[in-house]
Amino acid sequence: MAAIDGLPPLREVIATHGLVAKKQLGQNFLLDLNLTAKIARMAGDLSACDVLEVGPGPGGLTRGLLAEGARHVLAVEKDARCIPALEEIAAIYPGRLEVVNGDALEVDAAARLTAPIRVVANLPYNVGTELLIRWLSPPVWPPFWRSLTLMFQKEVAERIVAKPGSGAYGRLALLAQWRTDPRIVLTLPPEAFVPAPKVHSAVVHLTALPEPRYPAEAGVLSRVTAMAFNQRRKMLRSSLRGLAPDLEDKLRAAGIEPTARAEEISLEKFCALARLVAGKG
Template sequence: MKPLPPLRKVIAQHGLSASKALGQNFLLDGQLLARIARVPGDLNGERVYEVGPGPGGLTRALLEAGAKVVAVERDRRCYPPLHELAAVSDGRLRLIEGDAMNVDEAAEAGVGAHIVANLPYNVGTALLVRWLSGEAWPPWWKSLTLMFQQEVAQRIVASPDSAAYGRLAVLAQWRSLPRLAMKVHRSAFVPPPKVMSAVVHIQPKPAPSGVSPATMARVTASAFGQRRKMLRRSLQSVPGALSALERLGIDAERRAETLTVEEYVALARMLDGSNSNQDTES
């Protein structure tokens, strides 16, 4: 790529400032952005889908790593600097102007793309749950490299029977491998957020057989929706769940955060098996 002016100068030229309403915090440290771009591995020639590029700091790092980038941005103020970046990217940057929640991602980025993003705080978790919850598996994406508030990142990689362990951990771990790739100090952002941040890297793994994502979502939503209650109370709204717990030898007086990911998988599998048997008998 052609030499680019410093990102701070670009932001000043276009009169940009981070929008609290859009959950924005700009990351300007070029070395740090390059480190994030290296988390998925060698991106030279790889396709990358980026959400919320803002003024294009991480986008620059991805392009410099050799990636072909599709970036989705809803903030119209950021379009001019992003179009300027696209003009010098040798055709390797395409901007989609709109809301990432409404994008047909697989169609736009292509199957096998990496998702790399400093996600806006206000939609980050919703996007992650969507990417983890698809019926088709392996998913359309090859890997996820995502910046979150450190608290959310810890919830994704949490172990059972810990304060951070919850529904997000189970959804992330039952058919993918998440790891905490790096922590990012609040001072690296403009303006500095009130909390620390962290980058999580997630790779899909083979899905357990006989388990539907819909059942897993229903079971975890019920269990962790009332996490202070025993399973016999929190899962009573899920047909067949209590008898399935008994058959699996799982004490119904345990609480949701004490069950391992494998136990949730076994519970969902048994529920799916019971439903299948009922359909066959009917």
Template sequence: MSDSPLPPLREVIARHGLSASKALGQNFLFDAQLLDRIAAIPGDLTDRAVLEIGPGPGGLTRALLRAGARVTAIEMDRRCLPALAELEAAFPGRLQVVEGDALRIDHAALVGEPFAVVANLPYNVGTALFTRWLSGEQWPPRWTSLTLMFQQEVAQRVVAPAGSNAYGRLAVLAQWRSTARLALKVHRSAFTPPPKVMSAIVHVEPAAMPSGVSARVLERLTEAAFGQRRKMLRQSVKALPGALDALASLGIDPQRRAETLSVEEFVAIARALSSGRP
């Protein structure tokens, strides 16, 4: 069913007395053409399972349903549930709304099948959710792609190349076994209310996981290296057992700083540490 019989989103918001909550990091999108462009980024969604986090009154949800997706939406703002219930009724069997905190829910168990994530993430939980999806030893993950709206500064950190000012732990986690690209920039004026910063959409797809590398080891390595990014590696990673020996065996100068190491070099160090034989 098309959402054409549905009232305009602005009307729904007015009728339910909704306003964007700063505490929940909400900013609403009304532009249907822009929302359709976002829903198109993961490719054909016909009959595909999609997980949406923080749908709010359902602007992006409508676009995903228009694209043919079967949507599971997690929303913790009870004010938005009546508006989302109207969408559930308009698209029977195509939308499941779950009230709760997305950080506390097992997404794979909830959806029950491989799923794409498409979300205008609330700014206050976006990075935490993203790093959670990128973490863990199980690979490939249950998600088939991540199409996520971030503040532009965060989005640039995800796709940053080594040596750039934006390069850091987030870039390594996003790129060591995934491909990440900046898919779309979104002007602040597209939102209601307009945020103080520009936004951008990142699209991530799983890639082959390098052999012999523990994800937990790599996470600990990048956390140590970038936790003290102004320091040389010999200082920032010395607390990790075997790290300095690994640098020596790989010919990596311990006087370098973390932001100068490529993703491949981080993977090589993590492989040495994972094997226990640097």
């Protein structure tokens, strides 16, 4: 990769700019440029896309995205120490990399990008799940992005793709699978990062569906699943008490036994229940 863009290896970049990873920022740097290029390729054809990258750090994935042909990359980095290293990359790719020193939770990225847009990021551990939920919960659907290719702790990745009956199955799986097609495309050991985290990591690729997999009102579905999984060990007739006056009738109409528990219920049946609660069953 260094031979392609003429920039030094990442270890040298980190040493030059004094970029010691900060735990409070959830930083774990991925230094293998072969791996960052592989992750970039997993996002699909980037040549006709703008790309949003959150938490680029010293720019390993940024370099991969640009070398793989991304039309334009918006890199949002909260740590001001990383900006000079990212600006060095921007100089090698004139007009193709915009670096923003800011908080991804506050930056209006969609306003700075041109569709089609893909999001590709080694997300900081401390904000990864919150960002994912925001991207999956826009006021209107389809969203501003076409796909998300994101690095998480492996445990979080498994929650995103979990199926009914597993311990990892919960609201995050339902939210992701309702509106996207998510799959784990790469697993990485701790030693791939500096500093090495205590857990394995995984890359999840989520492709936006044109419309939700099953009809339901987002707010109602969110309320139903929140109540169900907040007391996931209870039977649904107990955990959903107060949701509707004729709750057990609605559960049965949705194909759900009132004595079942949340982790046993498929996305399709949760959506059916949400429609019945909203009076649209």
